[in-house]
Every structure is written in C-alpha cells, then in structure tokens.
Amino acid sequence: xxxxxxxxxxxxxxxxxxxxxxxxxxxxxxxxxxxxxxxxxxxxxxxxxxxxxxxxxxxxxxxxxxxxxxxxxxxxxxxxxxxxxxxxxxxxxxxxxxxxxxxxxxxxxxxxxxxxxxxxx
Amino acid sequence: xxxxxxxxxxxxxxxxxxxxxxxxxxxxxxxxxxxxxxxxxxxxxxxxxxxxxxxxxxxxxxxxxxxxxxxxxxxxxxxxxxxxxxxxxxxxxxxxxxxxxxxxxxxxx
Numbered sequence: 001x002x003x004x005x006x007x008x009x010x011x012x013x014x015x016x017x018x019x020x021x022x023x024x025x026x027x028x029x030x031x032x033x034x035x036x037x038x039x040x041x042x043x044x045x046x047x048x049x050x051x052x053x054x055x056x057x058x059x060x061x062x063x064x065x066x067x068x069x070x071x072x073x074x075x076x077x078x079x080x081x082x083x084x085x086x087x088x089x090x091x092x093x094x095x096x097x098x099x100x101x102x103x104x105x106x107x108x109x110x111x112x113x114x115x116x117x118x119x120x121x
Numbered sequence: 122x123x124x125x126x127x128x129x130x131x132x133x134x135x136x137x138x139x140x141x142x143x144x145x146x147x148x149x150x151x152x153x154x155x156x157x158x159x160x161x162x163x164x165x166x167x168x169x170x171x172x173x174x175x176x177x178x179x180x181x182x183x184x185x186x187x188x189x190x191x192x193x194x195x196x197x198x199x200x201x202x203x204x205x206x207x208x209x210x211x212x213x214x215x216x217x218x219x220x221x222x223x224x225x226x227x228x229x230x
Contacts, residue, residue, distance in 0.1 A: 037221075045158075045166060045209055045221040059217035062122060095165060099213070106213040107156035107171030109178075114165060 002026035002110055004096050009115030016086050020115055022079040022096030027110075030054070030074040033099040035108060036081045038092035038117075046092075049081065050099070086119045093117075123148055123212050125222035135230045140197040142225045144210035149190050154214040157186055157195045160224075161206045169208075170195060202229050 008020040022034070036048040049070040050059040058070050069082040079096050093116050097108035124147040132140055144155070152173040158166040168177040170186035173193055183198045197204055210222040 044207075044224045045160075045211075047211070047219045047221060050217065050219070059219075061218045097166075100171060104153040105171055105175075106154050107168045107177065108158075108166070108211070108213075109168045109171075111165040111167070 004098065004110055004112035006094065006096055006112040006115035009094060009117045011118045011120065012086055013121055014087055014119055016119070017082070017084045018086065018117060020081040020083070020094055020096075020117075022081075022112055024077045024079070024098075027098075029072075029077040032101055034072060034079045035097045035099060036068075036070060036079075036094060037097060037108075038090075038094045039114075040089075040092040043092075048094075051079070083117075086117075088119050091117060091119050122218050123150060123214065123220055125210055125212055125220055127208075127210060127222035127225045129225060130223075131226045131228060133228050133230050134200045136202055137199050140195075140200050140204070140227055142195040142197075142208055142227075144188075144193040144195070144222050146191045146193075146212060150193075150212045150214055152189050154212055155186075155188070155193050156211045156213065158209045158211065159204075159206045160209065166209065197227070200227065200229070205229050 003025045006022045035050045051070045071080045093114040095114045096112045098110040126145045128143045155173045157170040160166045174186045185196050207224045207226045213219045
C-alpha cells in the first residue's frame with residue numbers, strides 16, 4: 001500500500017525549533033518530488049516546500065523561506081522539514097505529499113494524515 | 122507569486138444539482154499545472170483532477186475539470202451528499218512558489 005506517515009509535531013514555544021519527518025512506503029521514494037503543505041486551524045491549504053527526487057533541488061514558499069529547510073534520505077524513505085524561529089502563525093497541521101511522476105502530471109496524488117504543530121508560550 | 126482566487130466561497134446545493142466551482146489565476150497557468158482537491162472534515166486532501174481536466178484514479182465521472190489560461194472550472198454534474206467538502210485548486214507551474222486557492226465549500230441543502 002502506498003502510504004505517507006508524518007511525525008515529529010508537537011507543542012513548541014515561540015522562537016523554538018522542530019523537525020518534522022515523513023516516512024514513505026509502497027513506492028520507489030527516490031523517483032518522486034516531495035512536498036510539505038500546512039493547514040492552520042479552520043483555514044485553507046498552504047504549500048510550503050518541495051524537494052526533487054534526488055534531493056539536489058529545493059523550493060520554498062515565501063512565508064517560510066529562510067526559516068525552514070526541506071531535506072530527504074532516500075535510503076531511509078524519509079522526508080524532513082526543519083523549522084526554526086517558530087511563531088504562533090506556524091500553528092497548523094503539517095502534511096507531506098507526493099507529486100505525480102508523469103511528464104505532464106503535476107498533482108499531489110498521495111498525502112499523509114498530517115502532524116500537528118502548536119506554537120504557544 | 123501566482124494568486125488563485127476561488128469562487129463562490131460556499132455553494133449550497135440539493136442532491137442531484139450541478140455544482141460549478143471557479144478558480145481564477147492572477148496570471149496565466151499552463152493547463153498541465155492546474156489540479157483540484159477535495160477535503161472532507163478531519164481528512165487529508167484528495168487529488169480529484171490534474172492537468173486541468175484529467176480525473177485521478179478512482180474519481181467518479183460526475184467530477185470534471187476544464188479551463189485554460191487564467192480561468193479554470195471544476196464541475197460536479199449531479200451532486201451527491203458525499204460530495205460535501207471543501208474543494209481547492211492548486212497551481213504547480215514551472216517555477217516556485219506554488220499556490221493553493223482559498224477553497225470553496227460545497228454543502229447540501
């Protein structure tokens with residue numbers, strides 16, 4: 001079964017750091033660009049970051065650029081998001097998602113269930 | 122950054138009615154880069170449509186996508202109670218950052 005499972009969320013104080021993980025199974029992880037997205041309570045989806053299959057290319061959204069680092073370990077079938085200088089506005093459910101691999105396919109076809117991050121003093 | 126504006130904010134329909142959801146981009150988006158997602162309460166998003174008009178695996182044929190340039194549409198031909206959800210469009214173009222629309226909520230009367 002194709003699956004993504006996030007972990008690492010929790011309660012952190014403003015200014016703190018957190019490292020999220022996403023473990024993939026059921027597919028050849030290194031063949032896929034992977035993404036992080038988040039959803040604040042009661043709000044819509046926000047794309048945050050992406051990384052190519054090899055890990056050589058990374059991309060970031062404006063709201064998190066300079067504060068987060070996306071990385072991956074293909075041997076461990078794992079994706080990571082290191083988040084620093086967290087603020088209350090970073091409180092959200094964080095999802096990892098797989099981008100389709102076809103040449104003209106640019107949808108996120110597999111999603112994890114999310115890991116919650118709460119930033120509060 | 123490309124801004125996607127979805128309308129209406131909420132759509133209230135009776136079962137069997139047609140739903141038309143709009144996604145308008147602040148600049149041209151290639152059709153291959155536009156996708157639609159369904160999100161039910163407490164669930165992760167689900168890919169419905171990719172490449173503006175291609176249904177993802179397992180998506181019922183009452184869902185269809187169309188459009189090009191800056192105007193895209195998701196249509197549900199005969200809405201069923203299980204289609205109650207929030208629907209998002211996403212542009213995943215040739216360069217970052219990539220962006221979601223703010224969502225359209227479909228609810229049953």
